[in-house]
Amino acid sequence: MTDVTAMTATQIAGLVATGAASAVEVTQAHLDRIAAVDGRVNAFLHVDTEGALAAARDIDARRAAGAELGPLAGVPVAVKDVLTTKGVPTTVGSKILEGWRPPYDSTIVQRLRAAGTVMLGKTNMDEFAMGSSTEYSAYGPSRNPWDTDRIPGGSGGGSAAALAAYEAPLAIGSDTGGSIRQPGAVTGTVGAKPTYGGTSRYGLVAFSSSLDTPGPCARTVLDAALLHAAIGGHDPRDSTSIPAPVPDVVAAAKLGATGDLSGVRLGIVTEFGGEGAEPGVTAAFNEAVDTLTKLGAEIVEISCPHFRYALPAYYLIAPSECSSNLARFDGVRFGLRTGDDGNRSLEEVMSLTREAGFGPEVKRRIMLGTYALSSGYYDAYYGQAQKVRTLITRDFTAAFERVDALISPTTPFVAFPLGARTSDPYQMYLADLFTIPSNLYGGPGISVPCGLSEGLPVGLQVMAPTMADDRMYRVAAALESAVGTLTPPTM
Structure with a gap:
């Protein structure tokens, strides 16, 4: 059998559907790949070997019985450890939840199972999704398969690294300020943040409830669209879930793959022009813009004047919500x-538990958020940040009256060396400079590989209006059809 770990999810599903390969064979091949390379990558926090093989056997039995299988049946998937999985450890990259096995599945995991995918295990992440490099995981950093001395992005670096190392053809991430798109960019993979409310947050361990958005990660745009279609849609258990069907992202990806963008207007955000992107990133982006023009797209410059305030607004809103959400981790309930020891007060036990269980970045953000919400400062900080959020939303609304989608580099720089930015939080936060506006607005965004700089991947970001996720898939697939996918050095 051909090496299935090098195949796309679409190709693997085809093999399983026709019986050319069994789901068990496909799953075992990926488990073997994980065993061979993950010691160098550290993409997984937990590999559910028995559960994966049991799920694969069930798919094979259903196919043998003539049951109708979904378009991703038998395809392995890696799940970011921020989503609850029944009976499987869910740590959120933190010591405070070490060993916790949830009694229920998140909606995303339920839908993955219903789609017939095979969950390989849980992937590494920055603790509570707070970070841009996966270096803030309590279980050690993940490493970029392009260069294992470099970061794979964050917070979902484990999911992106698993894809780039061919340990899984599909993965799930969550995006609060860029945590799907930014790892996709620096690992040469595809990462999509759906419209906020387009995918369910039920069972997603909360960081910032008005921003958190689970979404698909893959090595091709079509695979990401297929995964998006499988996990998206209304969920009555999530009060922020949009009661509307997912746009036809799969059809859009297939349309884009024809390489025709005639009639599509794309805006380049003027304010992102002088924000310190590395020359190699800018060069790769400009080449991609030329390619999009050749595919028929009309390129115009769009001013979004309040985007320059997105980073400081985000770092008031997100920590404030994290301060509230993480109060539940008190050493009492789970x-x-x-x-x-029987001699300390409840307050002392809480304090000691949080001191031992939370890492430095989580503590930093809790303190920032608690201060921003405190009496006398709420209006000056959190209140003002929410006003800026409204202005950014208005910028997006005005922009989409003129163009179908906005494009930018996904990140200002390529993957940096491990340890290079951990001592300077601001420099770390800059990794999400171009991705944060979409989170504040609530619209969808996707990162697709657009080239290399100094031998490392560069991503192009497509941002679309809310509930117009199909637009970003069309543009991303068109660029992919012209540029191709990226293959990391052999590990």
Whole structure:
């Protein structure tokens, strides 16, 4: 059998559907790949070997019985460890939840199972999704398969690294300020943030509830669209879920793959022009813009004057919401409990538990958020940031009256060396400079590889209006059809 780990999800599904390969064979091949390379990549926090093979056997039995299988049946998937999985450890990259096995599946995981995908395990991440490099994981950093001395992005670096290392053809991430798109960009993979509310947050361990958005990660745009279609749609258990069907992202990806963008107007955000992107990133982006023009797209410059304030607004809103959400980790109800020797007060046990269980970046953001929400400062900080968020939304609304989608580099720089930015939080935060506006607005965004700089991947970001996710898939697939996919050095 051909090496299935090098295949796309679409190709693997075809093999399983026709019986050319069994789901068990496909799953075992990926488990073997994980065993061979993950010691160098650290993409996985937990590999569910028994569960994966059991799910694969079930798919094979259903196919043998003549049951109708979905378009991703038998395809392995890696899941970011921010989503609850029944009976499977869910740590969110934190010591405070080490060993916790949830009693229920998140909606995303339920839909993955219903689609017939095979969950390989849980992927590494920055603790509570707070970080841009996966270096803030309590279980050690993940590494970029392009260069294992470099970061794979964050917070979902484990999912992106698993794809780039061919440990899985599909993965799930979550995007609060760029945590799907930015790892996609620096690992040469595809990462899509759906419209906020287009995918369910039920069972997603919350960081920032008005921003968190689970979404698909893949090596091709079509694979990402197929995964998006499988996990998206209304969920009554999520109060922010949009009661509308997912746009036909699969048809859009197939249309884009024809390489025709005639009649599509794309805007380049003027304010992103002087924001310190590396020369190699800018060069790769400009080449991609030329390619999009040749495919028939009309390129115009669009001013979004309030985008320059997105980063500071985000770092008031997100920490404020994190301060509220993480108050539930008190050492009483679940997770870590430290210092309970019978002689300490509840407050002391809480304090000792949080001191031992939370890492430095989580503590930093809790303190920032608590301060921003405190009496006398709420209006000056959190209130003002929400006003800026409204202005950014208005910028997007005005832009989409003139263009179908906006494009930009996904990140200002390529993957940086491990340890290069951990001592300077601001420089770390800049990794999400171009991705944060879409989160504040709530619209969809996708990162697709557009070239190399110094031998490392560069991503192009497509941002679309809310509930127009299909637009970004069409543009991304068209660029992919012209540029091709990226293949990291052999590990």
